[in-house]
Amino acid sequence: MMPTGPVPTTARPASGDPAPSGVLAEETGRTVLTVRGLTTELRVEGGPIRAVEDVSFDLRVGETLGIVGESGCGKSMTALSIMGLLPRPIGKIVAGSIMLEDVGDLAQLSEARMKAVRGDDVSMIFQEPMTSLNPVFTVGFQICEAIQAHRPVRGVVARAKAIDMLELVGIPLPELRFNSYPHQLSGGMRQRVMIAMALACEPKIMLADEPTTALDVTIQAQILNLMNRLKRETGTSIVLITHDLGVIAKMAQRVLVMYAGVVVEDAAVRDLFARPLHPYTVGLLKSMPSANRRTGPKQRLHTIPGVVPSLNALPRGCRYSDRCPDVHDRCRQTEPPLAAPDSTGDAQAARKVRCWLHCKT
């Protein structure tokens, strides 16, 4: 399947507002990953369900793209589709393309080719490092294994590289820690090992699926700072999947908000927080306790009524229509497209929203 649209390679204008903290200078605007119309089906009992539907985005060099949404919205499935790690045999990409710079369409690659790409050009870190590390091998061995799978290095060279990586991710006494088993390390240290392993072959893209959700806030701050520093030093682009809007605000330059398998809003991080457009994004931001600091403590929080619909029983029309406070007839009839909002003022920052309120035509 070919990409459906031209690849936008224009950089965001350098003039205009100054780069906020966290936006990096080497954001050259070159696109490393172009996803178009990605649709992933899971064949479960009772027929196939579309866990991801028509997801499109571009990832630029040195950019962090945040994907945010509640459980079951398809954010992890999007990452697994890119990695070619969908649950087998039930998961399958049924449409769309995942164009990786210098490699080609990941959706079309054979398993053997994908194996060579995975860990080399794209790598992934997961929420719970204990379950992704092998408990019976030392962390040093596991990092060496990742390096040797893709690079023609062996023995002391691989070992030296692994120790370099441990040092890079801020593990004290890397030579000693090389010989540690995963259970001998704390949660934060394990996540650092995972990052070291993911970055060992200098990938173009690192997918991070809830990398700090299992960690305490002080450790989370360490890991997030580490990811930002490494991104600056290695130029790896990051796709950061999280449900935590605070983490998104701190890390991402661009955000996709997902709901029930589709992207409902796509915006630069500052625009999203300053002026969320989709009623779901609005509701999500309003229901955070920290958003209620102005209204004062002990006030009732804003809530989104109901629950996320099950993917095999989606409402007709817009997927959010049965929970939306601004629902009208059209929403219940046809699903809105993901399109640029009508409102002016967002001309320079390309943003898209899937809502009839902002798309009259």
Place this chain on the structure above:
Amino acid sequence: MKDRPMPFSASPATASSPALLEVRGLRRHFPVGGDFLGRATQSVKAVDGVDFSILKGEALGLVGESGCGKTTLGRNVVRLDTPTEGEILFEGIDIANLGEYALRPFRREIQIIFQNPMSSLNPRMTVGNMLMEPLRLHRIGDHASCQRRVHELLDLVGLKSEHHDRYPHEFSGGQRQRIGIARALALNPKLIVCDEPVSALDVSIQSQIINLLMDLQDELGLSYLFISHDLSVVEHMCDRVAVMYLGRIVEIAPTEDLYRRRLHPYTNALLSAVPVPDPTVQSEEIILEGGVPSPINPPPGCHFSTRCPFVTEACTSRTPELVERHPGHWVRCIRIDEIT
């Protein structure tokens, strides 16, 4: 131990009203390791000398990182666990060392809500039976009045009567937490220990449960010991907040006071590490080095001394006491005068 000053209450005005719960010098040490006779050689000092009180109708937040002992403290207050040392005064009666039989009347007064509703609900019992069980165990009313009470409870937590005969797996995460709350409410308790009740839930569901807990507190005059690692939830829900580090409370203060002028270096670091959901805010982060030390061999003196940016030699030789810096605002740091 009795004459030590204690972080009783928020202000002198409320100091006169009697505390519902008063915890004094609570310690819980778990023996670990063993010599060749199987005698424990070391102990995990999960809770290492904790004092606090909760007034009637008050919500006290308890925050801290994993392994700081907040869950152990909660389990001891509910007496699912027996403390090694110290007193737990519930309405003036020490329940710390009561046996199972003597505890029975207190079981009705103090209840707990767990983090993961799926693992704390029996998968083979219907919701109706689950809510009926505490009523039956405590021999409250006849069958008809129990049935009425069950339906009343379902209504109270926002579930429908038709949910009565369903099993836990038929519910969503938020609804399961509502069942857990209904079960805790069944016996009309005065104090509920909420152990991370919203941590496993999505943001939009989390706000529903927080609202429910606040409504119930208003309606029924409940007191909460609200354990959480989410500082913004605690800020929103609680009247006072206690910050725990490695088995000890390092700071306890009225919520607004704590979030406005945090005194202890650990509280400061903890609050500054929370990512602010606003990309225009550049927060001044204090990044702590390393992780929490092992509670088997906590550092001598101040437990925070290994990670504290203001550490001096005196910190490692002397154990600081909780002192009242402002009315109701207690802090455990020997250098507090110099660093604030």
